Amino acid sequence: MAMSNNVIGAINFVAMLLSIPVIGAGIWLATETDNSCVQILQWPVIVLGILILVVAIAGFIGGFWRIMWLLVFYLIAMLVLIILLACLVVFVYTVTARGSGHPEPSRSYLEYRLDDYSGFLRRRVRSHYKWDKIRACLSSTSVCAELNQTYRMAQDFFSAHLSPLQSGCCKPPTQCGYTFVNPTYWISPINNAADMDCLNWTNDQTTGLCYACDSCKAGLLENLEKEWRRANIILIITLVLLICVYVIGCCAFRNAKTENLFRKYKQGYNT
Template identity: 30%
Template sequence: MAENANNPTSTAADAGAVTTIVATVQEEMKPPQESSKEAPIAVDRTRLVRIIVGAITILTFLLSLPILASIIWLLYMKGYDCESLLRLPKLQIGIGVALLFVFLISNLVVFLRAKVHALGLLVVMVPLILMLTMGLALVDAYKNESKAVIGSPTWLKDKVYRDNYWNYIKSCIYDSRMCDDLAARSLGLKPDDFSARKLSPIEFGCCRPPVICEMDYVNATYWRRSDHLGIGSGEAGDEDCDTWQNNEDVLCYDCLACKDGFLKVIRNKWWRLGLFLVLMSLLLIVAHLLLFVATVWERFGGM
């Protein structure tokens, strides 16, 4: 003890060694403290990725529900009776079955997204693109090219205006007694009251003469020609004015206005269906692309 006390050099060396050891220990303790700060950040990032993926998954599933509702509507809602003459009920069933396939494929890909993310995207895109193509055809986006697509406006117009098809269609309209029902509902109405009455496109085009003919109203299916109206005067609408007859078996069933009315009824239905197919296919395509990106991010970049 005395020797150490009398040796200041040894004491200073020991103090320096202790200081070095303490500094080393402090230096070694710093990295764990920094990594402990980074750990919550990594956990928060992983949690955020999972929340985003879960939200997109739920969104994709919810977007498929309107497709299921449209399937029920297509398979169980009865169309206009005379549509069967144009094979439209078969098309209605075919689209319903195809939409059921899209619904199942879409949700299967969502369920198996973690296992087949790339293959699943490819599989679901094929029916969605076909769905988009069919929808564009039904809204007449292709014009002349959609003439071959059953149910498209161009196809419907071509069939309705063909005499061989129209003969069957007008017989179907006549057998439905639509004009007789209109006459029964309009008994006792004055001309102004009848003019203010809202008629369906078929009632307006088939059961009464065109407005341009300026005939005098007697009842819903009987109209008297005005004295100033000449036949074959060359004005627009003369063809329908000449075609009109007060005979209940004839009326305006051969008028262009009658064909236009029938065409409007069925075209509106299929145009709305086409618009629905376009919107739903685009939304599902975007949703599945986002789900694919989020899944890849979760698997390779977010962990």
């Protein structure tokens, strides 16, 4: 019995360690500019990681101190958390499966279109109320200002590999035909009615640029998708390891119960 309990405790210690990458993935998302402005995924990931840690601690204590009700709680609660983690992994994969950049002639950076992305993500940025908050958050960062310090000549800028956020929010769409002065200041063409984003562009360096454009929303979603996919890799690996740990824990728990029943039977037989 003691041996099985020690095994259960050791297994749950591993489960405690597995909560760290989940919490870390959530914290990493929270530190990224776009995710910190949108605030969709990071808190569910952090909360789920903390719950895994708490449940694993309960299993660890129950295993080493032979507290049966704690072990039962661990088995039920961890199963629920594994299912929730699997659902989160599937959800992230589903909402990030669509969307990609579009190349433009003589440009190294890509252009982004809002309609390319999943309905769930589009709904997060279509509302004026939600977007005004996100827009204020994004415009307060140095995402666009950094471009002016890096690129002085038009050809250098056109050859740059901009982030989706920079491409969508810091310059007018290429199809508008604006003339480059610097990365965040462009001369309007005679006819700029090719797209509403062409009309939404402004050279105002504080609240203007293309933060009101659909291309900015699309660039934000592309950035989110890239970061979510990276976080999802961590979640998938953790999910697989948690399932393995859980199965081993179930086997150890069953063996512990069998040993306990055999010990009681043996004591009854000897008496």
